[in-house]
Amino acid sequence: MKLYDYHTAPNPRRVRVFLAEKGIEVEKVNIDLMAQEHKTPEFLAKNINGQIPVLELDDGTCICESVSICRYFESIYPQPALFGANPVEMALIDMHLRRIELQLFRAIGTSWVNGPVVAKVAAGRFKQIPEAKAQSDAATHDYYKRMDRELGERVMLAGNEYSVVDAHAMCIIDFAEQMVDLSPADELSNLKRWRVEMASRPSAQA
Ligand SMILES: N[C@@H](CCC(=O)N[C@@H](CS)C(=O)NCC(=O)O)C(=O)O
Structure with a gap:
């Protein structure tokens, strides 16, 4: 799986911080927002909004939206529970x-x-x-x-x-x-x- 990311952008950081709290390592792919790499046809096929972060699974499924990506990881790695324990x-x-x-x-x-x-x-x-x-x-x-x-x-x-x-x-x-x-x-x-x-x-x- 790959996380499409850009170092200074706040939304991908939401996912990076969440992963760090869980101790999960994920491969990162840099998308240069300044060079408009998020608006190419290839990238728009991953996220119709042309935004990062995007989590691409090994079967090609693309999960967009920072919260949705975090929820996906919470389901797979429930501990520590960052979306609540009851x-x-x-x-x-x-x-x-x-x-x-x-x-x-x-x-x-x-x-x-x-x-x-x-x-x-x-x-x-x-x-x-x-x-x-x-x-x-x-x-x-x-x-x-x-x-x-x-x-x-x-x-x-x-x-x-x-x-x-x-x-x-x-x-x-x-x-x-x-x-x-x-x-x-x-x-x-x-x-x-x-x-x-x-x-x-x-x-x-x-
Ligand atoms: N609601 C989205 C917002 C994503 C978003 O706005 N990402 C910014 C980077 S922080 C982006 O890709 N901006 C480029 C653009 O909108 O063209 C999420 O939570 O993932």
Whole structure:
């Protein structure tokens, strides 16, 4: 099996961190996003969305979407359980994962597409809308505040145990800080405490 990957992209990192937490090694194939390798007919045949990550199985089946790829590995290697160990944990982890994808990833993604780095590296690819960026920057900071409140009540984002929600949220916040100039405010001390803990896990290097 092969994982189609690109080192600085946050979505493939979600899978790499998850695999590192499970101790699973998978062959990686670099897809150069700058060279548009993800838009070739060969790659579009693997993922009609023209995006990475993609996990290609030995029989040619291609699994796209970071969460779906992680679920596949969770089914094969259930331990440690990163999608929950009982029905309540599973439901809560699913709920928090949907929230970070539908709210936090969406807001940061909108700020990214409408921001200065994309204007430079993908000039002309998107019609940039400054008002959309202002709105999604504000939505990102609101979401950080809400995470800070939640992390005042529990150790990790979906409970007291580390889960896929922590892995994926770390990846998008690191990306927001490094590439979108959207760092969480310094006074969000619970979020800061959690980020330090995430960064100290060996999987953060993935
Ligand atoms: N929902 C998808 C998002 C994948 C995604 O946006 N990947 C980015 C890299 S981080 C990509 O391939 N962007 C290139 C493009 O959209 O053209 C997932 O979770 O896998």
